[in-house]
Amino acid sequence: MADIDEIFTRKDMTFEEAVSYFKERVPVTAAKFYAIAEEYRGLAFTVSGYTKAQMLKRFYDELLAAMEEGNTLSEFRANMNEFLEAEGYEGLDPLQADNIFRTNIQTAYNVGHYEQMTDPDVMQLRPYWMYDAVNDSHTRPSHLAMDGKVFPADSPIWDTWFPPNGFRCRCTVRTLSKRQVEQRGLKVETSFPAVAPDPHFSSNPAKVRFEPDMKDYPEPLVKAYQNREKERMGV
Template structure:
């Protein structure tokens, strides 16, 4: 009797995609979602106004779990997309401007791009989960190219680059580094490196010098610097972003129904991690940074256990408050419990003030309009005079006051 061996499903890659498929986001342009935003959401450009995202995500999930080819993925989808009018070139409305313009909707080529990009980012996130599990025994990563006539010169120049897993270079140069990029990362032990060198492999231990170009995001008008050799929108670490999104989800699930003490402990563990230090250095995604105490939840009217710090806010923090150190940010989990003052500043915002070591810390937490989530929107040092001016403003209500303690 013949034995048929079936390959094991890529469990980590599937888990990474399952997180994204839970947040379907219609967009008009690929620039509407930027870099690490893809770690927590699934979107397809020109999907706005069409009910097709769940069809595409379900088809891709089947392809990922069952090892289907791009052709099988496209073949299963085409009849569904055609029936819903999402096929060929059509005039569509840009929801940002209201402009009617011709656009390419579904096509075999577009579905190939959707398949390739999502497959490679899902596998990258799965691989990074393995890198983290094995980092003690395999603390190095190796950049590996497929060396043929399709290899981009900038990617070829990085073939066999070996650096520690925490090296800042991987914050941008982590495959996939663009559309249809076939490069990957491989984890290595010191013994692996010694063996490769003994076999005559030419490894690099210093990254090539990067050069940059300007790219204008036509949707936002923002000008960003993109390394030469990386496509716009890919200058981040897709694998780590997907892995970190899974960890943050696990933290959220861990604290669901937990006591305030366990919530605080979970957030403190996250903020004390090397992952948080990387986030502060180069923001990607979001991080849980502050437990929502019962008093804070009541003041915000929010149904959330933790406040998140988004990459967008972290970028603003770095620009506006460069004096804030990693040690200062690691004081955030204790803010609700050790706040000297907490006051409301509008229906969705609470300001926490803490006097510590002779200095006043000022943190603003805002609820989303849905009251389902809360975000830290500002964190800085302030002065006693500014605290008194805040208390004197119309509409400000004191939630807690420990000044006499």
């Protein structure tokens, strides 16, 4: 799997499907985020420890800049820390910045990847998907248990086990043709595994669209969301 830094820090490349997905996300407070039904959380956006709408909006803008303009993790952290410290907050430590940056960008990347994988022509030529975990000391046991498992592309397993399946998850899904499955002697699974994704990561963000209750949101955020929806719908 390509490293996130390679995917999103090239100034000459924008992963359009990923950017399109991220633009649909709505900044919400952590309290609202965890009140949302789990299957819709993929299109909400929050950062633990921050509750003010303008703070969440700045996080959102900096992450979007990473995808659209190729800003690096270091640039993200520096820009956020300058803003946070000016507002009287402590800056992000390296681990916190890395967690926020990688989890959100990996989610957007995998949603964009899903949109490509589910193209009808691709589905016809490559009707099987294989879960691919990174086999090293940082891989979680539940994710490692899924590594190499093959399911039909239209299996409901992908409603639950489509990466990221946890904070800083590095897993991905690969497409396979029928010939590849046969040549490699791979088993096509038909039953759900006993293991489960990490808490709050058991849904496929590419398959749902979040419709928030905006009545308690600041007016600028409501207008921004409404304008974005109009753009998405071509109104």
